[in-house]
Amino acid sequence: MRPSFRTAPKLRAGDRVAVLSPSFAAPGFAPAVHEQALRRIRDDLGLEPVEYPTTRMLGADPRARAADVEAAFAASDVRAILASVGGDDQITVVPHVDLAAAIADPKPYLGYSDNTHLLNALWQAGVPGFYGGSTQVHLGAGPGIDGIHLKSLRAALFDGGELELTEPGESEDIGIDWLDPRALTSYGGRQKTEPWTWSGPERVVEGRTWGGCLDVLDEIGLAGRMPELDALQGGILLLETSEELPSPRLVARWLRALGERGVLGAVAGVLVARPPVSTFGDEPDAETRRARRDAQRDVVTALVARYNPEAVVCIGVPFGHTRPQWIVPYGGVMRLDGAGRRIFASYD
Numbered sequence: 056m057r058p059s060f061r062t063a064p065k066l067r068a069g070d071r072v073a074v075l076s077p078s079f080a081a082p083g084f085a086p087a088v089h090e091q092a093l094r095r096i097r098d099d100l101g102l103e104p105v106e107y108p109t110t111r112m113l114g115a116d117p118r119a120r121a122a123d124v125e126a127a128f129a130a131s132d133v134r135a136i137l138a139s140v141g142g143d144d145q146i147t148v149v150p151h152v153d154l155a156a157a158i159a160d161p162k163p164y165l166g167y168s169d170n171t172h173l174l175n176a177l178w179q180a181g182v183p184g185f186y187g188g189s190t191q192v193h194l195g196a197g198p199g200i201d202g203i204h205l206k207s208l209r210a211a212l213f214d215g216g217e218l219e220l221t222e223p224g225e226s227e228d229i230g231i232d233w234l235d236p237r238a239l240t241s242y243g244g245r246q247k248t249e250p251w252t253w254s255g256p257e258r259v260v261e262g263r264t265w266g267g268c269l270d271v272l273d274e275i276g277l278a279g280r281m282p283e284l285d286a287l288q289g290g291i292l293l294l295e296t297s298e299e300l301p302s303p304r305l306v307a308r309w310l311r312a313l314g315e316r317g318v319l320g321a322v323a324g325v326l327v328a329r330p331p332v333s334t335f336g337d338e339p340d341a342e343t344r345r346a347r348r349d350a351q352r353d354v355v356t357a358l359v360a361r362y363n364p365e366a367v368v369c370i371g372v373p374f375g376h377t378r379p380q381w382i383v384p385y386g387g388v389m390r391l392d393g394a395g396r397r398i399f400a401s402y403d
Contacts, residue, residue, distance in 0.1 A: 057286040058181035060263070060386055062403075063161040066212045068101040070134040073127035074190055076110050077120050078142025078169040081191040083111035085233030089139065092195030096137075099200055100212070105133060117144070121151035124173065129156040135212055140191040141168025141297075146274050149173060154180045163211060165382065167375065168297055171267030174385045175275055178265055179282055183386030185211045185402075186267060186293055187374055196230050197242045201379035210402035211382055220372055220398040223379045224248055228331040229298070229338075230378065243378070246341065248329070249348075251371035254356050257394040260323035260367045264389050266293035268375070269309045270301065276312065287321045291389045295328030295375030296351070300337070307354040314362035324367040324391040325359050326383075326398070327352075328375030367393040 066072070074093070076082060082089035089111070096104045107123035109115035127136050149172045157164075158180055164173060165188035174184045187193075188211075193204050200208075203223050210218055227243035265287055266272065272294075275281055296306060313319050332347035333339055339347075352370050359368050369391055374381045381400075383389065388401040 056283070057288075058179060060181050060183050061158070061161040063163050063183070064134070065215055066102065066134045069103065071103045071105050071132050072096065072135045072137055073130070073133045074104045074106055074110055074137050074139055075123055075127060076112070076115075076139045077124055077148050077173060078138070078145045079140055080109065080111055080113045080115060081140040081233070083113045085191070085238070086111065088191055088195040088233045088238055091239055092190040095194050095200060096190070099205070100208070110139065117147040118151045120148045124148070124152050125156060128160065128162065131160065133162070135162050136164045137188060137190050138164075138166030138170045140189045141166070141170055143169060145169040145172040146278060149176050149280070152176065154182070157182050165211065168268050169271055171271040172275065174267060175265075175280065175282070178386045183384065185382050186264070186385040187380050187382035191233070192230070193378065193380060196233065196238050198240050203379050203381050207382040207402070215403040217399050217401050220381050220383070220400060222248055222251065223373065226329060226373060226377045226379070228333045228377055229335060232335070246344070249345075249371070251369050252352055252356070253393060253396050254360065254368045255364070255366050255393060258367060259390060259392045259394065260291070261388060261390040262290040262323050263386055264291045264293050264384050265386065268295055268297055269306065270297045270299060272313070273309055276316070281316070284317045284321050287318060289323045290321070291324045291326060291391065292318065292322040293326050293374070293383065293385070294355070296330045298331050298334050298376050300332065300334060303350040303354045306351055307358060310355060310358035314358060319359055319362035319366070322363070322366060326372055326374070326389065326391065327355050327368070327370040329371045329373045329377050331376045367391045369398060372398065
């Protein structure tokens, strides 16, 4: 059955927000970027960040990280939880998290990538969150907070309402190395973007979102932690890939598995993020980058069409591992207008 989703109150100026590291403790690895993120939370958002014992603790035990998640949800004066970054072992943290406090006092959890694990667990408990946001990547690094990120962050935390997602016109796959002092003042190499790709029928679909990073959904499936298909019926599936740059063949296998499980057939729409196609040590030319994005687009389009030709599909929206990044609802409502080629997200 579909979870009965609770509503989290919006924040007010001066509220306290937890900054947690349920995966990789990036604040302990690059503290200067973290300190700048804390200043921007205070100065740009008017909120008071609160750290927990494992926020900066590299290699913290999964039970200790889980205890911090529980403590943040249990603290009545903490009104939102921001993940510092993703990682690769949150699968070991989730089994130790008691969600009773989150159910009793819902508050928005913001994260992406490896945070798909916690977002999925909260989703199944009826606690919606937001996909996107990393204090280390989007708040602390660079000369400031990107416009679309700040706009959607404020909607998620304070304003609510509906926003139309638009293309910012530029994108970077990687920023400056966090240990380089320039990481505090400079963006990475940004390139001009191309239009999003639409497929499927020209109709409007609306539903609650679920999904996340394909690299992590693979783990969630193997661990037996997927939602029931009935809960996904008529929803909007969010999909994106990580900085590990999975090949089109691997992406196709993941999509095929989601199709065989019935997930692709259950949803009304599929929203796929612009994928990163370069990383440190692998920075190809513009033509190669474009070819890599096109190859992923083609396998996603083909696999969704095979399993659900009635799904409205949009590929290229920046809500994943590229920057600037839109934060989007996770368990909240999104609307895909296949006729008008427009996307709307509710932050209520």
